[in-house]
Amino acid sequence: MRIVDIRERSASIESDIANAYISFSKMTVSVVAVVTDRIVDGKPVVGFGFSSNGRYAQGGILRERLIPRIMEADPDSLLDADGLLDPIAVSKAALSNEKPGGHGDRAVAMGALDMAVWDATAKAAGLPLWNLLAERYSGGRADETVMVYPGGGYYYPGKGLDALQDEMRGYQDDGYSVVKMKIGGAPLKDDVERIEAVLKVVGGGHNLAVDANGRFDLETALAYSRAITPFDLFWYEEIGDPLDYALNATVSELYPGPIATGENLFSHQDLRNLLRYGGMRPDRDWIQLDPALSYGLTEYLTVLQVVDQMGWSRRRFIPHGGHQLALNMAAGLGLGGSESYPGVFHPFGGFADDCVIRDGRATLHDTPGLGVELKQVLHAHLRSILELD
Incomplete structure (x- = not known):
């Protein structure tokens, strides 16, 4: 199983609602697709991910740091013993050369990317994610x-x-x-x-x-x-x-x-x-x-x-x-x-x-x-x- 492409975009979730601290009138999220070469039911397995509300899209961090590191890694280093994507190994590759601390926007970017990887892994395993985790x-x-x-x-x-x-x-x-x-x-x-x-x-x-x-x-x-x-x-x-x-x-x-x-x-x-x-x-x-x-x-x-x-x-x-x-x-x-x-x-x-x-x-x-x-x-x-x- 190989990652052949990772795509990211920013999406709007703008709304007139507000909480005690912020308005959501200009809120965005990052969305990610991890495209693989694994074929299931005649189609490539694609994992989807997105960040949560309350933090803005993190396209720059994804494009300039996290995604390139994954695509430059040895593909075999990103697999588990069954030949499926190993989300832990992918996360390690994405976060290589990052200093400790400073958790914030980097964590949001990785959250969207990591979700997509787990989605792809569970699909390739043929299991709902909750079942795979159990x-x-x-x-x-x-x-x-x-x-x-x-x-x-x-x-x-x-x-x-x-x-x-x-x-x-x-x-x-x-x-x-x-x-x-x-x-x-x-x-x-x-x-x-x-x-x-x-x-x-x-x-x-x-x-x-x-x-x-x-x-x-x-x-x-x-x-x-x-x-x-x-x-x-x-x-x-x-x-x-x-x-x-x-x-x-x-x-x-x-x-x-x-x-x-x-x-x-x-x-x-x-x-x-x-x-x-x-x-x-x-x-x-x-x-x-x-x-x-x-x-x-x-x-x-x-x-x-x-x-x-x-x-x-x-x-x-x-x-x-x-x-x-x-x-x-x-x-x-x-x-x-x-x-x-x-x-x-x-x-x-x-x-x-x-x-x-x-x-x-x-x-x-x-x-x-x-x-x-x-x-x-x-x-x-x-x-x-x-x-x-």
């Missing part, structure tokens, strides 16, 4: 369904409480149990009113998570924690700056409910520091590293080694991103669940067209690879933008 890393055990929650409740012009409640009713009608909404983009008093409006719909705090998107300083974080404690929420997410572990630790000492964070950390070293210094509590808190932003599934395997070494359960890990990679990983690696984006970031957000969500759990696909082909609008968009016949 066989290789979980003793053949995979979850039959995955806990999922919709990332929603964004701010946008003219959106009042009625519209917010209607949005949450729609998620419940679609089969979700736990829902998530944004906070921090309005005054505390207004956000409390928004939370109370949603609670009237979802049936209690155990069905509602709130997300501040790293907006708060310590004083504001504690004011919000005092205000929301009586609601007994599913979690209080990304309270302050992602690297302000002291702030997170202080809040965790004073806020009794679950905290979630990690979507803006990009390596296993970052994750280790969060667990060491961020006050995260393994009995109730949640970790949200997004593989498509943090060097990919390959790096996430190292993340899970850190998790095991530090005595955390993998069930406390729910990847950010709302994409098919996270869903496959959750099922195959025994994670706690996956975010979902049924209403935003199309066509990249969301799962396969025939994915059923019932009682807050999503079913899995049975097609080899990541399942991009089962999301028809996404598949067509990727083939068009990447100029694949």
Whole structure:
């Protein structure tokens, strides 16, 4: 099996929505296709990948550094013992001659590329990605369904409480149990009113998570924690700056409910520091590293080694991103669940067209690879933008 071409492009996911920190009006993502010489059903195997929302496209890093290193590598050095692409070897080649540290845009570029390589490998093996992961890393055990929650409740012009409640009713009608909404983009008093409006719909705090998107300083974080404690929420997410572990630790000492964070950390070293210094509590808190932003599934395997070494359960890990990679990983690696984006970031957000969500759990696909082909609008968009016949 050989890589014959790697294509990358930037794609728009522009939207009028906003969270507490950024607008998505000019947001882009990187999309990647890894074209191989392996023929299945009369066609070359092509792996698809894309970066997650919230970080911009990284075409320069892909074109100038990562892709050339792969194409210049000895093709045999990129294969496993079965002659399939070895994503770990490909990642090592792509990241050769890179200094340690500085995790950020480089991690986003590699995340999109790594997704495409894993997609190609699973397709060549004839297995859904979740199945391949279960066989290789979980003793053949995979979850039959995955806990999922919709990332929603964004701010946008003219959106009042009625519209917010209607949005949450729609998620419940679609089969979700736990829902998530944004906070921090309005005054505390207004956000409390928004939370109370949603609670009237979802049936209690155990069905509602709130997300501040790293907006708060310590004083504001504690004011919000005092205000929301009586609601007994599913979690209080990304309270302050992602690297302000002291702030997170202080809040965790004073806020009794679950905290979630990690979507803006990009390596296993970052994750280790969060667990060491961020006050995260393994009995109730949640970790949200997004593989498509943090060097990919390959790096996430190292993340899970850190998790095991530090005595955390993998069930406390729910990847950010709302994409098919996270869903496959959750099922195959025994994670706690996956975010979902049924209403935003199309066509990249969301799962396969025939994915059923019932009682807050999503079913899995049975097609080899990541399942991009089962999301028809996404598949067509990727083939068009990447100029694949």
